[in-house]
Amino acid sequence: MNIEQLLLAKKYAVAFLNTFEKTIDFNAYQAIEKMYNFFNSNPQTLVVLAAPTLELETKSQLIEKIVHYYQAPNELMKLVSLLIKQQRLLLLPSILLQLTRVYRERNQLVAFTFYGSHELAEHETRMLSQFLEQKINKNILYNSVIDKELIAGIRLKSDTWLWEYSVEKQLRAIENSLH
Amino acid sequence: MLSNGISVFFRYLNFISFIGVVLYFFYKKSVPKIRQHIEEKKSLEHIQHNNYEQLIQKEYILKQQLKDQEDSYNILLDKVRQWQDAVEKDQKKILQEYETIARANKQKVAIQEKNQSQKRLEMSVIPRALADARLQLSNAFSIDENEKEYVHVLLNQIQKSIQ
Numbered sequence: 498m499n500i501e502q503l504l505l506a507k508k509y510a511v512a513f514l515n516t517f518e519k520t521i522d523f524n525a526y527q528a529i530e531k532m533y534n535f536f537n538s539n540p541q542t543l544v545v546l547a548a549p550t551l552e553l554e555t556k557s558q559l560i561e562k563i564v565h566y567y568q569a570p571n572e573l574m575k576l577v578s579l580l581i582k583q584q585r586l587l588l589l590p591s592i593l594l595q596l597t598r599v600y601r602e603r604n605q606l607v608a609f610t611f612y613g614s615h616e617l618a619e620h621e622t623r624m625l626s627q628f629l630e631q632k633i634n635k636n637i638l639y640n641s642v643i644d645k646e647l648i649a650g651i652r653l654k655s656d657t658w659l660w661e662y663s664v665e666k667q668l669r670a671i672e673n674s675l676h
Numbered sequence: 677m678l679s680n681g682i683s684v685f686f687r688y689l690n691f692i693s694f695i696g697v698v699l700y701f702f703y704k705k706s707v708p709k710i711r712q713h714i715e716e717k718k719s720l721e722h723i724q725h726n727n728y729e730q731l732i733q734k735e736y737i738l739k740q741q742l743k744d745q746e747d748s749y750n751i752l753l754d755k756v757r758q759w760q761d762a763v764e765k766d767q768k769k770i771l772q773e774y775e776t777i778a779r780a781n782k783q784k785v786a787i788q789e790k791n792q793s794q795k796r797l798e799m800s801v802i803p804r805a806l807a808d809a810r811l812q813l814s815n816a817f818s819i820d821e822n823e824k825e826y827v828h829v830l831l832n833q834i835q836k837s838i839q
Contacts, residue, residue, distance in 0.1 A: 613827065614817070614823055614826075614827060615820075615823060615824060615827065621831055624831065624834065624835055624838070625831075625834065627838050628834050628837065628838050631838050648810070648813050648814050648817050648823075649813075649817040649822070649823045649826040649827060650826065650827065650830060651827065651830060651831075662830055664813050664817060664826070668806060668809060668810055668813070671806065671809075672802075672806055675798065675802050675806075
């Protein structure tokens with residue numbers, strides 16, 4: 498995606514959030530994020546959406562099913578209709594991504610991924626979340642992932658922040674100091 | 677008695693006449709020769725005197741020339757010494773520059789060798805050592821308790837920092 502498309506997607510996202518600010522709550526945000534993850538992990542869906550032989554009505558119905566499946570706000574269908582009308586349906590995944598970002602910005606939220614060398618318990622992730630909230634003074638959204646490459650340790654990563662303490666990091670530091 | 681006196685008289689007269697004749701011939705024949713001889717001698721002496729004067733003059737000129745040459749030699753010698761000093765200084769400077777360049781080259785070569793050996797080390801030994809370290813650490817922490825203990829200690833530290 499080039500920078501122009503990115504800016505355009507952000508414009509759509511900002512306009513959508515300005516219009517439906519009251520209806521987009523945290524649950525809606527989570528649903529939108531899930532929808533984005535769906536499009537991101539199933540790029541073939543985009544190929545279907547891009548197919549010129551497929552009728553616009555069918556495309557719209559397909560997206561509506563996804564919206565309902567993820568319990569995303571129905572207002573999204575208005576955005577989809579607009580994109581279909583303006584022949585910019587392929588921008589939808591990017592707009593969904595920008596929606597999550599703009600929502601987080603407006604609500605002082607930062608999405609982190611907690612990488613652990615083993616599966617982190619609920620109380621551990623909560624404690625890490627508190628730790629980050631203290632550090633960056635923002636509310637933390639997180640998901641937890643196992644990363645064996647850490648060997649032993651934890652990595653807390655967002656779009657703009659990174660905190661890590663692991664054996665792998667120490668090895669990297671040694672490697673960098675030797676070069 | 678008389679005759680004896682006359683005889684003595686004549687004897688003296690004869691003797692005087694003889695002396696007069698001898699003196700006359702001596703005066704006539706020898707004196708001009710002696711005079712000529714004396715004049716020749718005087719003339720020779722004069723020539724010799726002139727020669728002597730000339731020789732003295734020549735000697736003076738030669739001495740002067742010798743002195744001039746000696747002065748020139750001394751000036752030339754000074755110049756040669758100055759030139760020699762300058763050349764020695766130049767040679768010394770060139771030698772110092774050469775030594776500086778040689779030292780710099782030696783240092784450069786030493787640094788390059790060090791860099792090359794460091795690079796060789798980086799290219800071969802370090803990646804192998806790091807890979808070994810990574811493998812050993814992976815093995816050590818593949819034991820569940822070790823890895824969990826490490827993370828547990830880390831989480832405790834974080835817990836303390838937020839309290």
